[in-house]
């Protein structure tokens with residue numbers, strides 16, 4: 238039986254491990270933290286799988302990854318609970334920023350993907366919908382994949398911090414260390430901060446992305462009055478606690494969109510570092526004794542299945 242060693246248990250390492258087990262490999266997984274650690278960008282992420290909405294930040298190359306990845310998440314959901322939802326995304330802006338929305342619409346139309354005409358919005362806002370984009374719950378994915386790894390006979394987890402030359406590992410080595418892979422040229426960190434709130438007065442059951450030149454915001458409903466509100470984009474790999482500035486920006490924009498957030502309870506603040514290359518696109522790199530998958534930036538959940546499949550196909 239062929240052996241694979243996978244280093245890093247963020248979304249890239251997890252998806253690669255799950256797929257490798259599915260393809261019949263024996264898998265050794267290494268992470269510097271414990272299996273139940275909550276300390277990775279992937280754990281705190283929004284979990285959106287929404288390539289059209291992301292065209293504001295990424296090149297249209299992102300679209301090539303969508304269909305394989307989405308089908309993989311749909312399939313894996315039968316065994317590993319991720320709470321995958323597929324709903325229309327509302328893209329909106331304050332009325333005075335309507336021209337910004339027109340630019341975004343133009344970019345989307347160039348890709349020939351469908352969008353709605355303007356839809357009714359809250360007073361003072363204008364917006365349109367992107368049909369059927371996905372989002373999942375990273376916490377559920379982590380918990381449920383942890384159980385899967387623990388119960389799988391061909392899978393072993395080792396808590397170990399590995400140096401860049403990844404010594405003493407068996408089989409083919411796949412490096413998924415995110416921002417921990419300091420050896421990769423031009424890899425940098427982009428800090429993201431997010432708040433989790435309980436807002437019993439807010440009735441939103443789909444993603445809302447509010448475009449603003451300085452304070453963009455997304456609202457992700459988690460059910461039972463829970464919402465994730467995010468996220469900042471700061472050129473830094475400082476993962477200390479959320480700043481007052483970001484908290485104010487997120488909360489002020491959220492309240493201006495829906496006053497129901499005024500009485501919300503802040504449950505959690507979360508910070509993660511997005512591993513990013515200058516192109517904002519991910520890369521598969523062949524190193525001396527390993528292959529690395531990295532640079533998934535804002536879209537680890539979208540890119541991971543497609544990238545993992547590409548790498549594993551070469552190893553088979």
Ligand SMILES: Cc1cc2nc3c(=O)[nH]c(=O)nc-3n(C[C@H](O)[C@H](O)[C@H](O)COP(=O)(O)OP(=O)(O)OC[C@H]3O[C@@H](n4cnc5c(N)ncnc54)[C@H](O)[C@@H]3O)c2cc1C
Nearest residue numbers: 245247249269279283284285399415417429509536537538
């Ligand atoms: C606020 C925020 C919101 C986001 N929202 C979304 C979203 O909605 N949708 C989406 O797709 N993406 C989102 N992202 C981006 C997403 O989180 C990243 O793209 C993704 O987490 C990167 O995954 P990764 O597996 O490469 O790295 P990580 O998640 O950072 O995982 C790397 C793993 O490697 C381990 N490691 C590091 N160094 C070593 C070492 N030397 N030895 C052993 N182990 C090591 C770490 O402990 C960690 O477990 C968001 C990010 C942030 C910060």
